[in-house]
Amino acid sequence: MPARFSLLSLGKILFSPAEAFQAVADESPPASRVFFRFALWIGLLPPLFAYVGTTLFGWRLGVEPVFLPQPTVIAICLAYFAALLFGFVSSAVVARWMAVTYDASQSLGRCLALMAIVGAPLAIGSIVHLFPHAFLNVLVLVPVLIWCMYLLYRGLPVVLGTGPNRGMLMASALIAYLFVAFVSLLGITVALWGSGIGPQIGT
Amino acid sequence: MTVRHYEDRVVTAFLYCAVFWALLGMVAGVWVAAELVWPTIDFGIPALSFGRLRTAHTTLVLFGFGVSALIATAIYSVQRTSHVRLFAPGLAWALFWAWQLAIVLGAASILAGWTSAKEYAELEWPFDIAIAVAWVAFAVIFFGTIARRKVEPIYISNWFYGALIIVVAMLHIVNSLALPATLGKSYSLFAGAQDAVVQWWYGHNAVGFLLTGGFLGMLYYFLPKQAEQPIWSYRLSIVAFWAFVYTYIWAGPHHLHYHAVPEWVQSLGMVMSLILLAPSWATMVNGIMTVAGAAKKLRTDPALKFIVLALAFYGLATFEGPMLAIKSVNVFSHFTEWTIGHVHSGALGWNALITFGTFYFLVPRLAGVPLYSTRLANVHFWLALAGTMLYVLAMWGAGVSQGVLWLSLDDLGEVRFSFNDVMAAMQPYYLLRLLAGLAFLAGTVLMAVNLAKTFAGRPTAVAMPPAGRRA
Numbered sequence: 001m002p003a004r005f006s007l008l009s010l011g012k013i014l015f016s017p018a019e020a021f022q023a024v025a026d027e028s029p030p031a032s033r034v035f036f037r038f039a040l041w042i043g044l045l046p047p048l049f050a051y052v053g054t055t056l057f058g059w060r061l062g063v064e065p066v067f068l069p070q071p072t073v074i075a076i077c078l079a080y081f082a083a084l085l086f087g088f089v090s091s092a093v094v095a096r097w098m099a100v101t102y103d104a105s106q107s108l109g110r111c112l113a114l115m116a117i118v119g120a121p122l123a124i125g126s127i128v129h130l131f132p133h134a135f136l137n138v139l140v141l142v143p144v145l146i147w148c149m150y151l152l153y154r155g156l157p158v159v160l161g162t163g164p165n166r167g168m169l170m171a172s173a174l175i176a177y178l179f180v181a182f183v184s185l186l187g188i189t190v191a192l193w194g195s196g197i198g199p200q201i202g203t
Numbered sequence: 204m205t206v207r208h209y210e211d212r213v214v215t216a217f218l219y220c221a222v223f224w225a226l227l228g229m230v231a232g233v234w235v236a237a238e239l240v241w242p243t244i245d246f247g248i249p250a251l252s253f254g255r256l257r258t259a260h261t262t263l264v265l266f267g268f269g270v271s272a273l274i275a276t277a278i279y280s281v282q283r284t285s286h287v288r289l290f291a292p293g294l295a296w297a298l299f300w301a302w303q304l305a306i307v308l309g310a311a312s313i314l315a316g317w318t319s320a321k322e323y324a325e326l327e328w329p330f331d332i333a334i335a336v337a338w339v340a341f342a343v344i345f346f347g348t349i350a351r352r353k354v355e356p357i358y359i360s361n362w363f364y365g366a367l368i369i370v371v372a373m374l375h376i377v378n379s380l381a382l383p384a385t386l387g388k389s390y391s392l393f394a395g396a397q398d399a400v401v402q403w404w405y406g407h408n409a410v411g412f413l414l415t416g417g418f419l420g421m422l423y424y425f426l427p428k429q430a431e432q433p434i435w436s437y438r439l440s441i442v443a444f445w446a447f448v449y450t451y452i453w454a455g456p457h458h459l460h461y462h463a464v465p466e467w468v469q470s471l472g473m474v475m476s477l478i479l480l481a482p483s484w485a486t487m488v489n490g491i492m493t494v495a496g497a498a499k500k501l502r503t504d505p506a507l508k509f510i511v512l513a514l515a516f517y518g519l520a521t522f523e524g525p526m527l528a529i530k531s532v533n534v535f536s537h538f539t540e541w542t543i544g545h546v547h548s549g550a551l552g553w554n555a556l557i558t559f560g561t562f563y564f565l566v567p568r569l570a571g572v573p574l575y576s577t578r579l580a581n582v583h584f585w586l587a588l589a590g591t592m593l594y595v596l597a598m599w600g601a602g603v604s605q606g607v608l609w610l611s612l613d614d615l616g617e618v619r620f621s622f623n624d625v626m627a628a629m630q631p632y633y634l635l636r637l638l639a640g641l642a643f644l645a646g647t648v649l650m651a652v653n654l655a656k657t658f659a660g661r662p663t664a665v666a667m668p669p670a671g672r673r674a
């Protein structure tokens with residue numbers, strides 16, 4: 001009896017993703033299971049790491065460390081968590097919406113599981129947030145991110161049961177969505193910042 | 204001879220040169236990227252100094268690589284969509300030699316220190332005149348072919364190529380108006396704020412009609428070809444074209460936010476940039492739906508992968524652009540590496556990838572044999588994707604750090620970090636970008652080898668217009 005989709009299969013998800021993709025395809029886990037037994041918990045990791053790191057070491061953008069007051073740190077970590085969950089759920093929903101066009105499976109559970117497996121290395125990699133040196137984080141997370149994109153291209157046809165060609169097209173379309181979601185977040189953040197909402201960068 | 208086959212040899216020639224300039228331009232890009240990490244590697248030679256080499260980089264990639272690729276694909280597709288042989292093939296060859304010579308001498312003049320100090324229009328007045336003449340030749344060849352067409356409607360790709368030709372002529376001539384002082388020095392007719400507005404009217408529409416419009420022409424011909432499926436919505440493509448042409452022209456002032464130009468001009472630029480999202484994305488949706496509709500019968504083909512991924516980056520660049528045009532975002536992003544990241548998500552992710560995809564489609568047809576190695580092309584795909592991602596992410600990281608550091612104030616309300624502090628903090632990101640550039644360049648080298656092996660000295664295959672339609 002293969003392990004069902006849960007935190008217990010984390011090892012398989014990280015180290016033999018091909019098997020994990022196949023398992024999801026066979027098992028077709030319900031959405032609630034993917035969300036509550038897996039995604040929610042690994043989604044907690046990045047904000048937790050960020051909280052600890054920011055409190056202990058301060059942000060390092062390359063010059064001197066910046067320490068923020070506790071309530072600000074907590075607010076930022078909560079916002080971070082919310083953004084991650086939004087990104088995760090919305091990309092699964094977008095995948096399900098696109099599935100009609102690409103003749104892929106429209107099971108929300110599978111779409112969530114796909115995004116969960118693809119995102120898992122990032123969640124684990126976010127352990128570098130423990131030392132919030134901007135460059136160290138970029139250095140570690142960028143290769144992980146490229147790996148995640150590779151996983152998306154590889155996993156999508158298997159998990160959503162569509163051909164390799166359609167899978168490739170759909171993965172590219174999803175990547176376009178992810179780009180846009182990410183860059184919007186960046187834009188909104190700096191616009192809020194510029195208008196004085198958020199942590200004080202001066203003083 | 205009564206045979207009136209398509210004139211494709213000149214396409215092959217432009218294509219070869221495009222690949223060559225891509226390689227050289229990217230080597231220059233990698234070198235300037237390295238200079239930002241190790242500033243002394245110009246060895247005190249003026250020609251290798253950052254200012255000159257950076258300009259050589261943009262000139263080589265935009266006008267050497269970009270324009271050669273656009274002319275090659277325009278000539279190839281205008282014949283096929285018009286069902287006639289090229290008008291004035293002799294003139295096309297003259298254009299070929301003139302253009303390549305202009306790039307060689309132009310790049311040399313920049314390295315020698317000639318510059319009009321206008322970004323993306325640095326070449327001095329003798330080159331400006333030569334380019335204007337060459338561009339007229341391009342117009343004659345292109346519109347001459349259209350005038351002789353055997354099919355009534357003018358296919359959408361030709362509208363975009365046509366807009367490229369007309370608008371770039373207009374931009375180039377107006378922005379280059381100058382009083383020559385000596386052979387290598389001239390003074391612009393415009394001064395002060397006027398100069399800035401004209402310059403960015405030029406700069407932004409060069410992005411709009413060359414890097415976007417021209418390459419959309421490429422997309423509209425080669426994507427449906429590759430997918431063996433007509434455009435998803437032809438009507439949408441026409442509507443988007445006119446909306447695109449009308450809106451782009453006004454968006455230039457978003458490069459001048461908070462500068463000494465009237466407030467309302469800046470706001471106009473911002474609003475027009477936001478509206479621009481609609482036609483830009485209409486085209487992306489049209490492209491995506493075209494391939495999606497054909498997905499069932501598609502073969503695994505490296506060319507298509509590049510084109511589809513290029514669409515994703517096109518979506519990113521044309522979303523990020525309007526966002527950066529919002530003044531409250533621009534106050535943060537302007538003067539930071541974020542702009543450079545935006546530039547290269549467009550330049551690498553969109554322009555270079557779609558050109559690579561088109562070349563992988565075109566070369567087997569021009570050579571009359573299958574591509575030498577699909578595997579090499581697949582490796583190239585991953586190198587290009589990784590290189591672009593790494594580039595863009597490194598620049599996002601750098602840009603956001605820079606923005607925060609520059610906006611930091613100390614207890615007295617003074618700027619907290621000096622320029623030097625900020626530059627020093629950028630080093631690691633610059634190193635990452637260098638790696639990104641090397642990966643992207645390595646992929647391009649693989650492509651060059653692959654394409655050269657496919658041609659392997661073969662002459663360009665002869666292709667005929669459809670029988671029975673000939674006059």
Ligand code: HEM
Nearest residue numbers: 410414457458476479520521524525527528537546549550
């Ligand atoms: C809807 C589409 C687009 C809009 C509204 C837009 C908007 C912008 C904005 C606001 C900037 C920053 C100006 C500044 O702060 O200095 C910029 C820079 C730039 N963009 Fe875009 N962009 C778009 C698409 C593209 C695309 C597809 C490319 C293709 C490569 C591109 C190439 C560039 C370049 C080269 C620059 C740098 C200009 C300079 O030298 O300062 N853009 N764009």
Ligand code: HEM
Nearest residue numbers: 229232233235236261264543546550551554555640643644
């Ligand atoms: C191997 C690939 C490449 C590398 C490593 C590279 C590197 C660079 C570097 C270091 C700069 C100067 C950035 C600065 O001043 O901070 C630059 C600017 C620029 N590059 Fe590239 N580049 C590459 C490919 C390309 C391609 C293929 C294109 C166009 C199709 C392109 C278009 C530009 C433009 C337009 C600018 C000026 C941006 C501005 O002024 O805002 N680059 N590039």
